[in-house]
Structures are given as C-alpha cells and as structure tokens.
Amino acid sequence: MIYNSLKKNIQKHVQLSNTELETISSYFKPQVLKKKEFLLTQGSICKFEGFVLNGCFRVFTIDKKGNENTLYFATKDWWLMDIDSFMNRKPSNLNMQALEDSKVLLINKADKLALYESTPIVEKLFRIMSQKAIVAWQRRLISNQCQTAKERYLYFTNTYPNIVSKLTDKQVASYLGITHEFLSKIKKNN
Amino acid sequence: MIYNSLKKNIQKHVQLSNTELETISSYFKPQVLKKKEFLLTQGSICKFEGFVLNGCFRVFTIDKKGNENTLYFATKDWWLMDIDSFMNRKPSNLNMQALEDSKVLLINKADKLALYESTPIVEKLFRIMSQKAIVAWQRRLISNQCQTAKERYLYFTNTYPNIVSKLTDKQVASYLGITHEFLSKIKKNN
DNA sequence: TCTATTTATTGAACTTGTTCAACTATTCTC
DNA sequence: GAGAATAGTTGAACAAGTTCAATAAATAGA
Numbered sequence: 001m002i003y004n005s006l007k008k009n010i011q012k013h014v015q016l017s018n019t020e021l022e023t024i025s026s027y028f029k030p031q032v033l034k035k036k037e038f039l040l041t042q043g044s045i046c047k048f049e050g051f052v053l054n055g056c057f058r059v060f061t062i063d064k065k066g067n068e069n070t071l072y073f074a075t076k077d078w079w080l081m082d083i084d085s086f087m088n089r090k091p092s093n094l095n096m097q098a099l100e101d102s103k104v105l106l107i108n109k110a111d112k113l114a115l116y117e118s119t120p121i122v123e124k125l126f127r128i129m130s131q132k133a134i135v136a137w138q139r140r141l142i143s144n145q146c147q148t149a150k151e152r153y154l155y156f157t158n159t160y161p162n163i164v165s166k167l168t169d170k171q172v173a174s175y176l177g178i179t180h181e182f183l184s185k186i187k188k189n190n
Numbered sequence: 191m192i193y194n195s196l197k198k199n200i201q202k203h204v205q206l207s208n209t210e211l212e213t214i215s216s217y218f219k220p221q222v223l224k225k226k227e228f229l230l231t232q233g234s235i236c237k238f239e240g241f242v243l244n245g246c247f248r249v250f251t252i253d254k255k256g257n258e259n260t261l262y263f264a265t266k267d268w269w270l271m272d273i274d275s276f277m278n279r280k281p282s283n284l285n286m287q288a289l290e291d292s293k294v295l296l297i298n299k300a301d302k303l304a305l306y307e308s309t310p311i312v313e314k315l316f317r318i319m320s321q322k323a324i325v326a327w328q329r330r331l332i333s334n335q336c337q338t339a340k341e342r343y344l345y346f347t348n349t350y351p352n353i354v355s356k357l358t359d360k361q362v363a364s365y366l367g368i369t370h371e372f373l374s375k376i377k378k379n380n
Numbered sequence: 381t382c383t384a385t386t387t388a389t390t391g392a393a394c395t396t397g398t399t400c401a402a403c404t405a406t407t408c409t410c
Numbered sequence: 411g412a413g414a415a416t417a418g419t420t421g422a423a424c425a426a427g428t429t430c431a432a433t434a435a436a437t438a439g440a
Contacts (some may be wrong), residue, residue: 011326034418038357061332063336067336069335069336071328071331071332081322083321083325084325086320087267092255104318116314120310120313123310123313123314123317125304126321127313127314127316127317127319127320130317130323130324131273131277131316131320132319133320133323134273134320134327135273135274137324137331138261138327139330140252140329140331141330141334142251142259142261142332143241144331144334144335144367145259145334145367146253146257146259148396148397148398149394149397150396162231168416168417168418169417169418170417170418172262177334177335177336177398178398179398179399180395180399180417181395181397181398181399181400181418181419182398183418184420185397185419186417186420186421187418187419188419188420204418235432259412306385312381316433327424338425338426339426339427358386358387358388359387359388360387360388368427368428369428369429370388371389371390371425371429371430372427372428373388374388374389374390375389375390375427377388377389378389378390
C-alpha cells in the first residue's frame, strides 16, 4: 500500500488513532515524476506539500549572480515543501527537481487547511516536524560557519552515503556552498 | 501591563479569544536579568521558552576549536528557545546571555505541555511561528552561502540598525561568521 | 580617577576557496 | 554507435577571509 511509508513517518512524530491516520492519508494524492522533471519552479506559487515515496529530489535556488544553491535533497520519506510560498501565496524562490524517476504524495492547500480544521492532531504533527526542522537548519548554519569545506564534505558523505551516491559532484558542491572545481580538488588530496 | 507585548505578538500569528490569550499569558512568569547574566549555558538543559520584554540577548555556541558563533540576537518581542534541549531534555549547545539589563517572560515545560493540552490554539500558534522560523533560517543559510561577508554585513546593519547599535563589532562578526579583524577591514573601505 | 580589561585597528604572511580556461571522461540522445 | 552535451580534473592567477602580533581606543570596576 502506497500510504504505508507516509503513515509510518507520521507515527514517528505523534501518537494518533488509525482513523486519524486514514483521514490524513486520504488527502494525499500520488504523483509520478520523470527524471529531470520539476515539481516546482522558481517564480511560481507552491500549491502543495509533498512526501517522497521513492526517487530523489533536489531543492535549490538560483541567485541574481546565476549561482545554484542547493537547500536540501529529498529521498524516500523526506518532505518537500516551500512553506512561505504555500501558506502566503508568494512566488517561490525554490526549484524542486527530480534527480531520477520519482513518486510523491501531494496535498493541496484547501485540503491541508481542511485537515488542520477537521483533525487537530495535524497541527501538532506539523508543529513537531517544523520544530525538528528548525534544529536541523540551525545545525547546518553553524556547520557552514565553523567548518571548512572539506570537513563539511566528509560529514555529508559519511552521514548520507545513500543520497550522495545518487548525486553528481556538481550537485554536492552546490549543497556545500562551494564550486565544483574546488570540490574536485578536495577529493583529490583526501 | 507586562503581558501586553506578548499578547500582541501572539495575535500577529493566530486569531484567538481574549480568554485564550489570558490563559496563555498566565503561564508566563517574568524574570529580570542583569547585563552579562546567562539565561542558559551550554551543557545544561533548557527548562523554559522565553519572550523578551526589553533588553537584548545573544544566543551563541562555542565549538571545539573555541570559536564563538552567534545564532541570533533577541531584542524586545523576540522569542528565546532551544527547542531540542527543551523538548528532548538534551544538554543544550547554546548560550543565551543578556547584553544589557533585560526582562523576559518564561514558561516551563510542564506548563507548556499543559497549555498544548488545554488550549489547542497554542499548537497552531507554535506551528505557525516555527514555520516562519524555518523560512528565516533557510534564507540565512542561502545568504551565508551566496553573499560575501561585506554584503551580509551591509544587509544586517541596514535591516536591524537598532539591534546593531547595541552590539560590539566582535558580536556582529560572530553573527556574520567572520573574524572581528576582518570585519574591521570591511568597515574601513566601505 | 586610575587601572585593568576588553574591544577595535592595522599590517604582513598565510590559507581557503574562486575564476577562467583547457582538457578529459561520461552520459544522453537519436 | 556517433555526436552532442554535460560532468569532472587540473593548473595558474586571483580574491576573500584568517592568523598572529603589535598598538590604540574604549569601557568597566574599584
């Protein structure tokens, strides 16, 4: 059943009844994306929140200078969202691109709002998920400010070897915040 | 009334009744800190979530190499918390130090949990606050990866002139992720 | 008000990371 | 399977930021 991994993921964060779990899942619709397809492009409004069933996505921005900066990669069991764009109907700064053939579960805004109303545990779920995300973002910022590119590279490859194996060095470099040329040099004298 | 600014802040995020507002506020207790006093020190467990009534705090970590890295500054109407430590009873990685005589409102964990139970809108409140925080942390990360130290310095001083005026250059540098010597050089050829 | 301490400035040498360009290897695609 | 496009490597010159040390300025205590 395609909803199994979503349900398991939700249960990691909050305790809830099967009925609640069914209600929540029922609002999520599957969508398939081919390699290189975009789920969201910079400038458009994000109309969904997503959960990755399989495959891999890269979430990135392109700044005025034309540099790509990767915010995160999302593989199986990761969430995909641009909260600011989704909640406030703002043009997104983010691109979400499938790095391989992928499948996601999506919920649209009307359904999400309905779910918050009908199933209060969903507020708690997303409150807890958001708080965990904050902790991760704070750690990432500190790591970026205190560690060298080589240290960050080693940490990333050691922590997420199964993600790294799906990525090109260019993509890894854009996540680490360095040029791919420099990453190549880091790898050389390892 | 000391609770006014807390109430106004809450109302910015969610719509709620006066009763709810009173209930929430009633759990928060005022505490006064003198300049240089710590509200939280690295290694101890964070027993509160706080809201700044006046004064200014610096939230920072000291890494293994001994470098101070400032996560954020909190002046009037900002929240102070270490979610990971508070929720999971983990030793905190953060220090929260008053940069001047300050006053905060604090809520402890038992009361916070009681509040989530008794007053469901609090889940929504913190869900929304957390989501806004994620957006801010993502922006900060991108800014750190894509902008030069000078660009970040100019953005910070232009965006938060009233905070910057309370800070030493050393503190600003530790927020920007550069040495204070280099900040001095940036300021010179401006 | 004097002294101790912290903060800010500056320069020189150094390290980290970038840019550009040329080349090689890989992978799409038809 | 050939050609086109993309990704990875390398080197040289450069720019951004650090480190260390010495000095000056500001602040905090007593």
